[in-house]
Amino acid sequence: MKNSKKFWAFVGLAVAIYAVVQLLIVTDIMNAYYLNTLIFISINIILAVSLHLVIGITGQFSLGHAGFLAVGAYISAIATMRLGLPFPVAIVLAGVIATFAGLIVGIPSLRLRGDYLAIATLGFAEIIRIVFLNIDYVGGAAGIQVSHFTTWTYAFICLFVTIVVIINFTNSRHGRACISIRENEIASDAMGINTTYYKVLAFAIGSFFAGVAGALFAHNFYIIQPVNFGFMKSIEILIFVVLGGLGSLSGAIIATILLTVVSTFLQSYSEMRMILYSIILILVMLYRPKGLMGTMEITDYFKMWGKSKGGDRHE
């Protein structure tokens, strides 16, 4: 959001969306099933957008996002179920502790590049999962039961904050520094950018929101178990981001909505479900290898439209 006019337009739009959904809920037009799907989508968007910052913007190939989701889920569950803290406190706590986890993972591993980084982050996520698996306080393999506190309002607020923070971060000198690392780390370094700092920062912010998503996740699905946070979960989040278009925030959001809806819709196709899902995945990638949106944002389309009308494109 470059200027405040756009920003307020965005806020207005968000509030309108919130109000409409809230109205639909109150009038019972939106039943529990759609609501649950909506909350699930919101959680997934938070995950996708937070990973987008790490992979899409900063260009660091992380395969361990589920690890931070797990940290957030477990910490928030401990906070509410064991320590009796209020849910909002648990959400913040989940984010903060996940940020710490992000720092612990990020500082040593962000020296690595490409697939080596991917393997290291994957390894860290597995370590996090195994730690929870072996702690009896959080139920080990059986997991912890968690009360249902996640409502549309909580999900919406968290989603809104995530998107605003990440957009604002991206569209500032800090975000530009991150993109320059993605584009050419050596040149970025040579331009006076502390690349390590920004990589770790992006990773920490990404982890924070993954932790927040974890809190919402834990308090929406009644139980969390280490199996929920395996390697495939990281892959699932990665798919959202890549399918949307690496580097495109709106792409990540659109892809997340699309895939979550498709996956939910396919639920009743039972055995055929994953077959259809994987075929869709393959086809989208084959025909849109840069993802649904490429690196474009949805707002670019409006701009382009305006531009071609104005006709002042040079060439």
Place this chain on the structure above:
Amino acid sequence: MNRMEWLQQLINGISLGSIYALIALGYTMVYGIIKLINFAHGEVFMIGAFIGFYAIAGWGLSFFPALLLSMAVCAVIGVVIERIAYKRLRNATRIAALITAIGVSLLIQNGVIYFRGAQPEVYPSVLQNKSFNFLGAQVSSQSILILLVAIVLMIILQFIVHKTKIGKAMRAVSYDSDAARLMGINVDNTISATFAIGSSLAGAAGVVFGIYYTKIDPLMGVIPGLKAFVAAVLGGIGIIPGAMVGGLFLGVVEAIVSALGFSLWRDAVAFVILILILIFKPSGIFGKNSREKV
């Protein structure tokens, strides 16, 4: 633990590690040549195991014909996967190809479940397994066989890639495919050959795995596939002896961690060691620590 037990555990680790190595060899080959993390490799391995199973249990073939059949079919499957799912993505980002590979992997897993169910299958025993004593530790003949197969395949692969014409073409393609075209190399065929070889190795590994562990199921490729990926990276991406060493290393680490009584933490410790190694050798054990030349 006494000396004998250490030895026993080392042997346990090596036999487990040679399975990882066997899968990792094909993995790293494809990985090294087209820089694609071929997630479907584990699934080709699984299909190989099933083909071997049907060949032995269904048609009564003996070990060698079944192995060859499985390798041949897997080679074809590998080429078909490449042509359909990856070829279009040659010039796309690597991460896009990775996602497609994940899609292919899910498709194969669930396709097999759809057609034959998720229940496991038990391999018929076609090879005698004898245990014998080695300095007080027990060694099974099959685990020696696996290690030998892995070593032989490694040598053959290394030979193919470094000494034969097609191998040189593969390497040329891996460094610069347009320049390779200018040498008259048919890039498409070379990549197909790479997939054929890599996938047939996966097929062989599947049959050997089936015979050694007897249980196969549609999801059997997931964990070994992941471990092979880890082994390949650990050894240094694309480096064939690296995959071998990476696989053995992983197996031995797992065995020793279990042996010391930390079986609960086995995978965690394995990953900690992996990360430590990468921190000190950021391009894997055998990788050259070359930074991009500026």
Place this chain on the structure above:
Amino acid sequence: MTMLKINNLNVNYGRIHALKGISLEVEKGEIVSLIGANGAGKSTLLKTLSGLIRPKEGEIIYLDESIAGKPAQSIVKAGISQVPEGRRVFAEMSVEENIELGAFLRRDKAGIQQSFQKVYEVFPRLYERRKQMAGTLSGGEQQMLAMGRAIMARPKLLLLDEPSMGLAPLMVQTIFDIIKDINDEGTTILLVEQNAHMALSIASRGYVIETGKMILSGSAKELQESEEVKKAYLGG
């Protein structure tokens, strides 16, 4: 005898129209040089000739045969080799392996051995370094290697894309001397260069290309004296 004849060639990169109706001819035994500013489309033309890019429209006749749109390997087989822009050596293969790959399509063992001899004769430096990884060679050495590689294919027509780029002056001379030698031994050469002085000094004829269009052609002498060329490409 006409070796290569290009007629109304058009090439696109997506929406970018990179070559707009290019026509050109190369006689057997000639050195023809193609000059033009950055982004004029010189490399694009060579890539199209080698089959790395498919033309959208137009004819490429090589030795009375149309080769437009054919796959790269059959064009190499027909006798057209290219030394690409930026050398493009296989960095982690040895010098020897790089040279060997130049003869990828040849099967005559004895002939290949002979060509090896010849390459090492022309470039003794490569013989010294035959076990070294190509990526660690200096710029000039890499350029020699790229040429050596192309010679191995025993081309009838050799396409050179800016062989002097990034080379030290002494090395530039060496490379141009070698180009003349290769030509003297009967290989026809199409030379793309920024260094118009040098290029025109060894060529018999030249073409000038600008933003995808052929704007000028003539004998090397004519071009060297042309006011237009002087102003735009020779620096005054």
Place this chain on the structure above:
Amino acid sequence: MSKEPLLQVENLGIQFGGLKAVSNVTMEINRGELVGLIGPNGAGKTTAFNMFTGVYVPTEGDIIFNHKRINGLAPYKVTRSGISRTFQNIRLFNELSVLDNVKVAYHSIVNHSVVSSILRLPPHFRGEREMEKKAMLFLEIFGLDKYKDEEARNLPYGKQRRLEIARALAAQPELLLLDEPAAGMNPQETIELMDLIAFVREKFNLTILLIEHDMNLVMGICERIYVLDHGVLIAEGLPEEIRNNPKVIEAYLGEEVQK
């Protein structure tokens, strides 16, 4: 201007495995000078630049910049201390716009915090406005302002080279290192580039060290020249001296260039 040394290099050397790429190089560059660094391919010129900018850590010797020892300093710290460079093989931020490429270099000149950016506090807007204004200024100087929204990778080659220089200047260096700025340019473009270099040197009060194989450029604008061969300095002096130095002719120039 008095002869005040800005960059002092003493007995600098680096070894890659068994290869001594640079050894025992001593040079001194004074404030305001325009100095050339030439030598055959593989002589170690780029490697020397890499050591000056922190990309490689020298295995021996010292680099003193502005009276501070900078060897082993991280590249970004070197840049912040006042040395900025271009690369032999262009390294732009390809998917960023031309304007943003320059803004990235201006990054460390402004200092609004992450928090102010996320919360969109006044310092953010102030800082971003300043960056925008300054970046546009650089683009105008280099005649790139009309391309400001274009992605960097879509620029023609020559413009990309210019953008790289503009970007390097935006980091506000005292010392500018140019690695083969004229590579891939034709003689006419090279002449334009020479004018440009002279112009920015005046305007920003720069000290410049450049590597180049184009002798017209080197002899045309450099006040002093160092010659490297096989990692060691073989000559140093005024262009006229270098042109006639037999060692340099033998190793680098060849006979014909003298005419």
Place this chain on the structure above:
Amino acid sequence: GCGEKSSSDGDGESSSSSKDGGTIKIGLNLELTGAVASYGTSEADGIQLAVDEINEAGGIDGKKIELVKVDNKSEAAEATSGAVKLTTQDKVVAIIGAATSGATVAQAQIANDNETPLISPSGTSPTVTVNEDGSLNEYVFRTSFIDPFQGTVAANFAANELKVKKAAIYSDNSSDYSKGLAKSFKEYFESAGGKTVANESYVAKDSDFRSTLTRIKSANPEFIFIPGYYEEVGLIVKQAREMGIDVPLMGADGWDSPTLLDLAGVDALNNTFTVNHYSSEDPDGKIQDFKEKFKAKYNQSPNAFNALGYDTVYLLKDAIERAGEVDSKKIKEELEKTDGLELITGLYSVDENHHPIKSATILEFQDGEQVFKTKVDP
């Protein structure tokens, strides 16, 4: 989100739509894909067989059963949304699922809130029906044993029948079922004076157990308790015997599958024991009948999951019949009253915690045959 509004006046609202069509809609929320797809699909097969049988025989009170399947991908989140869909969109009368405790717990609250009975065929953790705070999930039931029961039975058998003093435990660290059994075994075995000399674990999908077995062997146990599923247990037994571990081995209902015999081999399974609901070798007509029908339909012998899935349908059928109408609330009340229902997996009653009261059978493998050893009442 989902619970806030629905629980007020649940007077049969959820079942009305399914009454009209003359069918009874039953939801299936199972692990049909994902990590434990083999358990979920096995249960689905057993369920389908039972439903086909019932429908062929004219349905329940003349109404045919209609199954609505959802796949929970072996994930808790998906299980929750599946349950919400079944209750609010499809308005099923009852839900069968899931195969694992976690995915069942993820649905429990939704079942309660929507007053729809939820029966898990194999969710063995006590927490499926009783929450951590001790409150009961009123609408949740299960067909299988609970973990502590089987663990206790096994410990009792080891200590008192086999009279071993030193036991080793080798459990699946990734399965709450396995860890639950291991825990109760350890507690009971030690309270009976035994000593646990090794407590090791593996992870589902492992295939090589030799390192840990080497370690267990060196602890010299007289008995090894291996609460796990047949897929890994088969390999463990085989590898243990190959390594010369010849002490008695014991497991629970997770062992029950014909595949176990193929995996481990006849010889290796000698001197091993299992706790089970029933003996599939029991000549009882009902059991043999089930085995034959199953084999005819699926061309393989049934395993424990198949049997539990099959039984769950009959458990539900019994309750619906006794309720006399298709009303979720009434069905739940009748389920609570289930007493002495004869199922394939034994005589079934339910206690106030919705835990089943089922007697356990202890079987011994003898040359590939499962031989009845003793019966343990709860």
